[in-house]
Amino acid sequence: MSFDGLFTRAIAAELNQQLAKGRIGKISQPYPNEVILTIRAHRHNFPLLLSAHPSYARIQITQIPFKNPIVPTNFTMSLRKYLEGAKLLNIEQLANDRVLFLNFATRNELGDELPLQLSIEIMGRYSNIILIDQTTQKIIDTIKHIGPGQNRYRTLLPGANYIQPPQQAKINPFNDNDKQYQYLVADYPNREVLAQKLQQVYQGFAKEHALYFADQLHRTDQAMADNWQATLKQVNHPAPSIVKNEDQRQVFFTFLAFPTKNVLHQTATLSEILDLYYQQKANHDRVQQLAGQLISLIRNQLHKNQKKVKKLQQTLVASKHADQYRIKGELLTTYLNQVRRGMTSIELKNYYDNQKMLHITLSPNLTPSKNAQKYFKKYQKLKKAVIFVNEQLAKAQEEIAYLEEIQSEIELAEPEDLPEIKLELQQQGYLKNQKKAKKNKPRQSTSQPTVFYSSDKTKISVGKNNFQNDRLTLKTASKNDIWLHAKNVPGSHVIIHKSDPTQQTLLEAANLAAYFSKSRQSATVPVDYVMVKRIRKPNGARPGFVIYEGQKTLFVTPEPELIKKLAIKPNN
Template sequence: MSYDGIVTRKVVNEIRAKLLGGKIQKITQPSKNDIVLNVYSMGKSYKLLLSANNNEARINLTQKKYENPDIPPNFTMVLRKHINQAKIIDIIQKDLDRVVIFSISSIDEMGFDTSKKLIVEIMGKYSNIILVDDNYKVIDSIKRVNENMSSIRQILPGVKYEFVDNDKYDITDESFDYDIKKLDQKLSDSTIPDKIFHKTYTGFSPIVGKELIYRAGIDSRINWGLVSESEKDRLNNLLYELRDEIINGNLKSFTYSDDKKIKEFHTIKLSHLDFKEKSYSTMSESIEEFYNINKSHDRLNQIKTSLIKKINSHIKNTNKKLNILSNNILQESKIEGLRKNGDLLSANVHKISKGDNKIVLD
């Protein structure tokens, strides 16, 4: 899946339109790394999922019902203390990165207005949900990170929050000009064309680079040194077209699936994929369907794998018993002689002296 910075921009645009000015009415934590905010906005109730799960980190509006633990986790209690019944006054994305900042206004115990920020970092296994004050001092986080876990950045109560350094270029920046033509001057001939995008530009997943290469008509098997000047020009134009779509909010919502499961979702059309395309009215819907269908499929695979493992174990044990029984049957011809000798020894035990290693009997 490709929950990259471009998808994040689409999601942020959607939730801004629906949740800005809304009131957080309920906060729950259905699992270790998931938070659900119930928000009342413009006469409607919404559920916003914030997930910091390693392989499923995301933000999206959800219709799914989550079961909550009987005893709320500590981070839930912290959030309830600081932002429950609070108002969402802003939702922004940091550049085109997978970092979303919720600015929240609430009233403290003394009746004073206070400002907090809830920062969601969608970064694979480093994903996190962090509550900070208006000066970016960490109040708490769903994953605490100490210096033993990371020597670069700690996420602990009382520590100053720092954004992760990013030396990539943001194509949505007003002064952006580091395009394909400038990049071309620094690329080696051995560079793989589709990889230049996610290595150079913030928010690009590998699949976006593959799509742009496909649209430009560049053979995915060749290196950069074999790309013609006309192909580079087309690629540069495509980059600026994508930039305009992102800036102007002209992004859509798609999933791509085979007969079994959804393989990809994205907010730009992935015409290079040989999968069935389905469009949605919102990005949240496509993300929700991706995880719901794939999770069900994965659960079935897990059950299947578990059952096959049990069956194979039973087969192994049964074969072992069969081998033992077969060996016993082979030894059956010797049993009668052994029984006779045993009976003779038992009947003449009085003739056997201590230390005898043999005896002759009738």
């Protein structure tokens, strides 16, 4: 994990510079494990994200927009009660651990000074955010409640005494008076082994950072102590970047100045590099978490329909022999005088197959005529079954295509898109309708398509779910706008809000249509485009389904970097 003790110290230094002496304005909790404190400092509002997510725990200033829930959580209400209007004095780190204390000055209802502390512990699945009364060292509230049954050493519940996380028996590298690293270099000249020993001896070293320190200690251009101190001082002069490791398989974020050849992205601040690194990862995880029920439902329905298709196809294979029953019935009728009651079988010349002899099984208890009728009935039954099976097969395949489209929508969705996807599944009968909301409950706002801008500043809209697609194509778009969609696969409706776009704009919009489709990982994606006036929705069609004619096709390769550029609103 790149968010080690060293990175924690670097981000604390950056946040102290930007936020110290600022005041808290708004407080919100957009997701179960994440809090946003809007801090007014230096005449700017800074959204400070505190995350106790088990995989993406961190602290940073974020520019990613979040949507507040309609009903605030109990923890949000506690923070608002105690911290709204509070002054942030400073941010302190616990030794070189992944624990930061945000110290606040505020007053209680009686006007007395009330020193408060907000602790953020960045410790994987044990991550937490804790509001503490510094006067009594009592916990006011926590974002995750941990009872004595879960942790005997450390109870994290309102009213409990606050106990700091247990300290590891390791050296704080910033207080290493004995210079232990010199002995380690002497005993372990191998770079990888030295990095492992640095992690074992010193507090707060991730693997990537330990390897970097090992490289610096092996440098011979200046004294080892100078290299050590110069590397530690980078926490106050960071080089925020996303770096690929030596085997090119993984990337990580860092504050250290890695070689340029390994650097993928650089930003001005550590918060910006965290936004860049976590935006897609964290967003995808949030969607997977919030849409867990929908994902499970879609997966089960797909499995059910795929099994149904397999059985229907097997029935179709069996029904291909229907004509054999008809032929046997006709042969028995033709040669009825050769058939005797009580016979169990007979061989007759098949005039449909060059007079070859055909073996026909008979029921000895039936008359020759009824044996022939028996074969005709089997033929008619299978013939009718073929029609029914084909109808059911078409319905099952149509349902699979629809479910795969919903599955693709969830994969591409933002958290705010999920309520409409859920509503659609309710309307289509896959989910039970919820009870009617109370009259005084705020109405859920309608999600909007995502807006992009082409190189020549032409506006392009992208629907992210079927309701958005229908509204965008059938209501919002002008008749002469250009509509695009990845060919023959689930995907977003894309609208170029212009009747005569340039070829460059067409290609960029086609790239959007390819990227926001099931084929986003493909090397070449065919994308149809046509004027909106040629789009038609059949009566009774499912949401998002349309038909069109007169289209042309472009072939593009989805480019994530291009998508990021198109998302930036141009200056007028």
